[in-house]
Amino acid sequence: MAPEAKAHDAQTHDAKPHDANPHDANPMKPEEVLRLIAAQRGTAICVPTMTTGPEWRAIAPDDLSVGCVGFMGGASSLGLGLALARPDRRVLVLDGDGSLLMQLGSLATIAGAAPRNLVHFLFKNGVYHTSGAQGIPGGLVVDFVTMARGAGYRAALAVHDVEDFKKQLPEILKMEGPVFVELHTGLAAQTPMTARGGVPFPEQVTKLRAKLLRPRATT
Amino acid sequence: MPESIPASLIIDTLKDTFREARKELAAEVAEPPQHSHLGWILSVPDTHQKTVLAALDKEEQIRVLTCATEDEAATIAGGLYIGGEPVVLMIQHAGLYASVNTLRGVAMDGRIPTFYMIGLLSREKDKAPRESRHSMVRYCEPLLDTFGIPHATLEGPDDVHYIPEYYRLSRQRKGPAVVLVGLETA
Numbered sequence: 001m002a003p004e005a006k007a008h009d010a011q012t013h014d015a016k017p018h019d020a021n022p023h024d025a026n027p028m029k030p031e032e033v034l035r036l037i038a039a040q041r042g043t044a045i046c047v048p049t050m051t052t053g054p055e056w057r058a059i060a061p062d063d064l065s066v067g068c069v070g071f072m073g074g075a076s077s078l079g080l081g082l083a084l085a086r087p088d089r090r091v092l093v094l095d096g097d098g099s100l101l102m103q104l105g106s107l108a109t110i111a112g113a114a115p116r117n118l119v120h121f122l123f124k125n126g127v128y129h130t131s132g133a134q135g136i137p138g139g140l141v142v143d144f145v146t147m148a149r150g151a152g153y154r155a156a157l158a159v160h161d162v163e164d165f166k167k168q169l170p171e172i173l174k175m176e177g178p179v180f181v182e183l184h185t186g187l188a189a190q191t192p193m194t195a196r197g198g199v200p201f202p203e204q205v206t207k208l209r210a211k212l213l214r215p216r217a218t219t
Numbered sequence: 220m221p222e223s224i225p226a227s228l229i230i231d232t233l234k235d236t237f238r239e240a241r242k243e244l245a246a247e248v249a250e251p252p253q254h255s256h257l258g259w260i261l262s263v264p265d266t267h268q269k270t271v272l273a274a275l276d277k278e279e280q281i282r283v284l285t286c287a288t289e290d291e292a293a294t295i296a297g298g299l300y301i302g303g304e305p306v307v308l309m310i311q312h313a314g315l316y317a318s319v320n321t322l323r324g325v326a327m328d329g330r331i332p333t334f335y336m337i338g339l340l341s342r343e344k345d346k347a348p349r350e351s352r353h354s355m356v357r358y359c360e361p362l363l364d365t366f367g368i369p370h371a372t373l374e375g376p377d378d379v380h381y382i383p384e385y386y387r388l389s390r391q392r393k394g395p396a397v398v399l400v401g402l403e404t405a
Contacts, residue, residue: 066301070324070328070329071290071294071320071321071323071324071325071329073290074290074294074297074321074324074325077286077290077291077294077295077298078294078295078297078298079298080291080295080298081294081295081296081297081298081299081300081301081302081304082298082299082301082302083298084259084282084284084295084298084299084302084304085252085298085299085301085302085303085304086252086302103287103288103290103291103294105286105287105288105291106287106291108287109284109285109286109287109291109295112284112285113284201324201328201329202328202329202330202331205297205300205301205329205330205331206330208301209300209301209302209303212250212301212302212303213244213247213248213249213250213251213252213302213303214248214249214250215247215248215249216246216247216248216249
């Protein structure tokens with residue numbers, strides 16, 4: 001069965017805010033999911049944000065990544081710009097649910113631009129983990145898969161189980177984008193508040209640009 | 220004061236600006252992006268620049284992406300810049316106010332060259348923008364000054380030279396630069 005045709009469990013609309021999906025009794029560990037993505041991303045450009053940031057830094061410390069730091073909600077748009085500029089490469093956005101809600105319209109903008117090389121992973125945990133784990137509006141009931149489909153992504157699916165993710169990831173990374181993958185995860189061990197540091201955003205920009213364009217002075 | 224600025228004049232100026240940007244990038248880097256288009260307009264539709272936006276729909280050399288918000292537009296511009304693409308944002312003053320945090324985080328703190336054309340909807344022809352009775356017009360220049368963002372205002376067709384000048388300025392300063400569109404395009 002094609003990934004887009006499976007795994008999307010529609011939420012009931014009368015569910016109470018913050019009700020967890022039954023599948024989420026044992027949510028995936030975000031670190032484990034990130035390690036699987038890192039192992040298979042090849043030369044893809046990656047855009048982590050918020051709680052995917054610290055672990056991604058540890059897994060892929062010097063690579064084709066740029067973290068969305070200092071403008072929460074921007075990962076999907078930053079990824080879109082990169083995908084449009086570099087259609088020769090895959091772009092993987094490692095977004096959060098609270099973050100995406102801040103620029104929810106980007107779902108429609110991405111779908112409208114229709115970059116074939118963009119995969120939009122959403123780490124769904126129902127809270128603003130970095131600021132103290134306050135619940136996001138709607139909590140886990142918010143159905144981002146339906147939103148992405150409604151916006152016009154070519155494919156959208158939810159994954160609740162890490163073994164299922166392992167099986168589906170190779171196919172997901174080959175699918176024609178834009179693809180949306182809602183990953184039902186627990187809380188990361190670290191957040192940008194507990195694991196400060198890393199390369200400042202402007203330096204990340206300069207480094208990634210240099211890797212993509214290769215300034216003549218360094219060739 | 221002239222009544223308007225021809226859309227065709229602005230579009231020709233944008234094309235020249237993009238050509239210059241691509242030429243400069245090709246001289247600087249070994250692997251500039253290879254596209255058939257000249258550059259990108261990221262727009263959240265602006266009443267003042269509506270004839271430009273309408274004319275751009277028929278342009279094959281310029282890609283136009285309509286964004287849902289100015290936050291998105293500024294952030295997408297950042298991604299395009301990293302990938303080597305020339306970009307111009309076309310928004311209106313209300314959108315500038317709505318997206319100040321992204322302007323700060325992406326263009327200023329991120330040191331990403333970001334060139335804006337911002338329409339001053341409701342600007343009175345007989346008044347300087349700072350003296351407008353409309354707060355959305357009146358606060359625009361002071362806001363840009365507060366953030367230290369260089370800006371100039373198009374007051375007629377003779378001012379379109381500001382477009383390549385402030386585009387270059389955004390590259391030189393590695394940050395935002397703004398051309399305010401002080402009258403309607405035609």
